[in-house]
Amino acid sequence: EAGVAQSPRYKIIEKRQSVAFWCNPISGHATLYWYQQILGQGPKLLIQFQNNGVVDDSQLPKDRFSAERLKGVDSTLKIQPAKLEDSAVYLCASSLGQGIYNEQFFGPGTRLTVL
Amino acid sequence: AQTVTQSQPEMSVQEAETVTLSCTYDTSESDYYLFWYKQPPSRQMILVIRQEAYKQQNATENRFSVNFQKAAKSFSLKISDSQLGDAAMYFCAYRSYNTDKLIFGTGTRLQVFP
Numbered sequence: 456e457a458g459v460a461q462s463p464r465y466k467i468i469e470k471r472q473s474v475a476f477w478c479n480p481i482s483g484h485a486t487l488y489w490y491q492q493i494l495g496q497g498p499k500l501l502i503q504f505q506n507n508g509v510v511d512d513s514q515l516p517k518d519r520f521s522a523e524r525l526k527g528v529d530s531t532l533k534i535q536p537a538k539l540e541d542s543a544v545y546l547c548a549s550s551l552g553q554g555i556y557n558e559q560f561f562g563p564g565t566r567l568t569v570l
Numbered sequence: 571a572q573t574v575t576q577s578q579p580e581m582s583v584q585e586a587e588t589v590t591l592s593c594t595y596d597t598s599e600s601d602y603y604l605f606w607y608k609q610p611p612s613r614q615m616i617l618v619i620r621q622e623a624y625k626q627q628n629a630t631e632n633r634f635s636v637n638f639q640k641a642a643k644s645f646s647l648k649i650s651d652s653q654l655g656d657a658a659m660y661f662c663a664y665r666s667y668n669t670d671k672l673i674f675g676t677g678t679r680l681q682v683f684p
Contacts, residue, residue, distance in 0.1 A: 495676065498615075511671060563614050
């Protein structure tokens with residue numbers, strides 16, 4: 456079974472530029488998560504989708520971050536404009552559904568460096 | 571709000587020995603779940619072990635076991651017979667009963683020496 460795919464793996468941009476990350480969850484997984492992992496910290500949930508609807512985006516900085524999951528499969532996370540403090544690894548995870556018995560499977564992450 | 575604290579930034583262990591990673595958490599909830607995740611260098615984060623707060627019995631998965639002390643809000647991970655492949659960042663995480671959001675600690679980097 457293929458895992459969660461993310462691209463690109465690495466991205467370097469200058470502040471105030473825009474950037475987008477892509478995630479392809481495990482086939483059949485209805486729930487998709489985006490986490491931000493700043494160096495030296497644990498991952499922090501940015502947004503959770505159930506199919507193409509948003510379940511939780513309480514920690515998403517909506518003035519600059521946006522995410523969508525069209526057709527309930529792939530998802531993109533966008534930052535516009537980027538700030539220095541956005542440098543982090545962005546992890547995508549997916550699960551079969553909501554609830555404790557649905558394990559979250561993580562992708563390899565996209566490492567973003569903002570100069 | 572719930573918080574998770576891992577006070578050991580780095581730990582090391584010799585191959586075949588046992589090591590214990592510490593985790594404490596703060597919550598006012600009575601129903602919740604606790605997890606240990608492993609993040610190898612440049613590889614995906616994977617679930618190591620899970621504990622339901624309502625279960626008194628400590629969870630075990632092969633060489634990995636936990637010591638769950640609900641009253642003390644402590645959740646340590648014991649790795650027995652350590653192997654070189656156990657070298658990774660280990661994250662403790664908390665999840666409320668009625669949400670899917672994982673709240674992670676800052677992680678412990680485990681080194682395993684031959």
